Amino acid sequence: MIRPARGVGRPRVSSRETIAEAACELFLEQGYERTSIADIAQRAGVSRSSFFNYFTSKSNVLWSGLDERIDAAVQALAEPGTGADPARIEAVLAAVLQGLEPDPLALAFGNATAMGLHEELQHESALRQGRLAAALSEAAREAGVERIRADVLGAAYAVVVLSSLRVWAEGGAGHGSPLAQLRHALPRITDLHWG
Incomplete structure (x- = not known):
């Protein structure tokens, strides 16, 4: 049986929302100032460079x-x-x-x-x-x-x-x-x- 090829990583449409959701969770948990972009990327399951594909800061x-x-x-x-x-x-x-x-x-x-x-x-x-x-x-x-x-x-x-x-x-x-x-x-x- 041949299976269709799966894309690697998260779909582009959901990555933006996933990153935003992860950021908000972290802002609530530890505050805005104590949350880094690296923290957000890690929580969202994306790389730091992926973060910057969607957001400038x-x-x-x-x-x-x-x-x-x-x-x-x-x-x-x-x-x-x-x-x-x-x-x-x-x-x-x-x-x-x-x-x-x-x-x-x-x-x-x-x-x-x-x-x-x-x-x-x-x-x-x-x-x-x-x-x-x-x-x-x-x-x-x-x-x-x-x-x-x-x-x-x-x-x-x-x-x-x-x-x-x-x-x-x-x-x-x-x-x-x-x-x-x-x-x-x-x-x-x-x-x-x-x-």
Whole structure:
């Protein structure tokens, strides 16, 4: 009987998830700072170089999923005419959080104390918030909004996106969705309406 050839190692699709799962387990067990990339690779059953095929750093394990969504939002916000349409702006922001499954970042926000991640999350959130705020501000300026107002709008809308994700994760995945949090939060900044 001839058997089909088996691939060597883990399938590529599951390796990313396996590494992320191993990282989160270790962050919970021994804390973020005390966990090395070598520890993560060993727990996941992959080589250190395999780790770097999927993630650029230990922090990237947490943020890569959201980063991909923010990259897409920044591209969408740069499209001509986007800043002139408040509904389109809200759709771009909703796409960042829509269908977001519980992932390593959600787990990190929900278990920041146990994982020793408060400073890491604060620092890395600020970087993503700043990137999204800059893209929003630029879209507003392209639509004719004066610089200070555009910067305030960009900052406010970016805060709402990251805060919606954090509040949802801290409340537990069984409490609605990050998109529901965003839809709940956007009206709170109506005095800063886009138009």
